[in-house]
Amino acid sequence: MNILKRRSWELPEREATPEHIFLNRRQILAGLVGGGALLGSGLGMRPAFAEDDPSAGLYPVQRNPAFQLDRDLTAEDVASKYNNFYEFGSHKQIWSAAQDLKIRPWTVTLDGLIDNPQTIGIDDLLAKMPLEERLYRHRCVEAWSMAVPWSGFALADLVRLAGPQTGAKYLRFETFHDPSVASGQKQSWYPWPYVEGLTLEEATNELAFMATGVYGKPLANQFGAPVRLVSPWKYGFKSIKSVVRITFTDQRPVSFWEEIQPKEYGFWANVNPSVPHRRWPQASEKLLGTDERRTTLLFNGYEEQVAHLYKGMKGELLYM
Numbered sequence: 222m223n224i225l226k227r228r229s230w231e232l233p234e235r236e237a238t239p240e241h242i243f244l245n246r247r248q249i250l251a252g253l254v255g256g257g258a259l260l261g262s263g264l265g266m267r268p269a270f271a272e273d274d275p276s277a278g279l280y281p282v283q284r285n286p287a288f289q290l291d292r293d294l295t296a297e298d299v300a301s302k303y304n305n306f307y308e309f310g311s312h313k314q315i316w317s318a319a320q321d322l323k324i325r326p327w328t329v330t331l332d333g334l335i336d337n338p339q340t341i342g343i344d345d346l347l348a349k350m351p352l353e354e355r356l357y358r359h360r361c362v363e364a365w366s367m368a369v370p371w372s373g374f375a376l377a378d379l380v381r382l383a384g385p386q387t388g389a390k391y392l393r394f395e396t397f398h399d400p401s402v403a404s405g406q407k408q409s410w411y412p413w414p415y416v417e418g419l420t421l422e423e424a425t426n427e428l429a430f431m432a433t434g435v436y437g438k439p440l441a442n443q444f445g446a447p448v449r450l451v452s453p454w455k456y457g458f459k460s461i462k463s464v465v466r467i468t469f470t471d472q473r474p475v476s477f478w479e480e481i482q483p484k485e486y487g488f489w490a491n492v493n494p495s496v497p498h499r500r501w502p503q504a505s506e507k508l509l510g511t512d513e514r515r516t517t518l519l520f521n522g523y524e525e526q527v528a529h530l531y532k533g534m535k536g537e538l539l540y541m
């Protein structure tokens with residue numbers, strides 16, 4: 222009876238509960254082999270975070286006080302062990318598998334309709350960009366949310382570096398493609414590599430951010446190291462991880478999820494509590510790591526910063 226009554230939108234919550242059990246088991250397991258310090262060597266497991274990241278010395282960076290939260294930060298341990306990163310599996314416990322991703326050397330290619338096409342090493346890029354910390358909410362389309370301190374730089378600064386030409390209307394972002402490291406990419410029914418897109422206007426909005434760190438350290442692999450997009454007024458799937466290419470184009474990009482299921486996932490994907498997903502409501506969200514559910518806010522609470530971008534747009538599915 223319960224099974225029949227259970228709606229699909231409850232899935233994320235159901236997955237969230239077993240997560241605690243998973244963690245407890247892991248801790249117990251660690252205890253059995255003599256403590257957390259052995260996690261890296263015992264049992265063939267890898268440490269959750271790369272200690273040898275060459276950019277470690279850059280963090281922590283100064284917090285930008287313009288970005289305030291209406292809730293507590295999600296605990297680091299919770300946010301780093303509940304991730305969507307389909308390249309490493311279609312479940313939430315990918316943090317361990319994601320440690321296989323080699324994040325040096327790493328280059329980001331800027332190409333398309335720009336004056337300064339280039340392929341730039343991540344450390345050169347980090348040296349060029351003014352880094353800051355921002356506290357942002359993050360709302361997954363699956364109706365869970367978190368609040369995290371990202372470090373990185375405004376996407377607008379990267380756009381300036383690229384020098385868009387007239388005619389450039391969109392940014393098309395692409396994730397790495399390496400099935401030998403990311404076993405999810407061996408699943409050929411997914412349209413790899415992961416692709417996302419923004420309009421140039423969205424990309425130069427003050428909120429659009431490229432994260433290179435989180436919790437005062439370089440990004441751990443599972444968060445999308447070494448550089449990922451953060452567009453907090455949109456559903457989380459827009460915030461593409463481990464970016465290797467940004468193409469400036471006059472064509473609207475078709476994103477990974479849009480290609481898989483265009484009836485459920487569109488280009489705009491702005492958060493709106495009154496527009497349900499086809500299979501579940503979006504009115505509220507579960508705060509990761511707590512028992513709390515909260516009412517979801519229009520544009521995830523960033524209405525003031527972004528609502529003007531969509532004023533007067535007609536015939537667009539802005540909220541899926």
Ligand SMILES: Nc1nc2c(c(=O)[nH]1)N[C@H]1C(S)=C(S)[C@@H](COP(=O)(O)O)O[C@H]1N2
Nearest residue numbers: 304305306307361396415457458460461462
């Ligand atoms: N390349 C890539 N980027 C991705 C995803 C993914 O599977 N692959 N998942 C997206 C989804 S659905 C969400 S909710 C966020 C999750 O980010 P987090 O794991 O840092 O919380 O990453 C987004 N970016």
Ligand SMILES: [Mo]
Nearest residue numbers: 361362457458
């Ligand atoms: Mo998501």
